[in-house]
Amino acid sequence: MRSNPARRNTLVDAAIEVLARDGARGLTYRAVDEAAAVPIGTATNYFTNRDDLLGQASLRVHDRLGPDPAHLDKPPSKESLTELIQFLRRRLAEDRTGYLALLELRLEATRRPELQKSLTRRVRANLLDNLDLHEATGLPGDRTTALMLYLAIGGLMVEHLTLPGVLCPDGEGIDELIATIVERVLGRPGG
Structure with a gap:
């Protein structure tokens, strides 16, 4: 080789x-x-x-789509969390090819046990790193909140990058939808 x-x-x-x-x-x-x-x-x-x-x-696509630590330097708040997720959405949209390839790899992993094993290991490690990072930086909410955001934003990204006209037919409003998701998952004080 x-x-x-x-x-x-x-x-x-x-x-x-x-x-x-x-x-x-x-x-x-x-x-x-x-x-x-x-x-x-x-x-x-x-x-x-x-x-x-x-x-x-599968290894390379995760490197391409990984988070940028420079966006974690703001004081932790609901607003900074929303901005971080909006940034990640833009990053995935800019490398739409990488994200679509990751979806293809996930589908192929259902047919290839070795790929499933390695992809599961990588995605699980990334998830745990994200949950740890959420806690370590003091972002609002606990690990369960961070997991709920991960799942909700993951679903939003599948819709937005595979069928962009489903959620926001005019292409606008995705960042507002992210803000609403964060608001609802975090809940309102006293609400």
């Missing part, structure tokens, strides 16, 4: 593009080579098999 890290990243990013565009069934070495604009046969030099390629894509 070749070990040029830059070329490997280019191929894995191309695999993410193919997953988002064509789904897991369209992920072939040839499709990755074409998307990466490299000679046909290059991907076979970097990945032992399709499972290896899927596994590398």
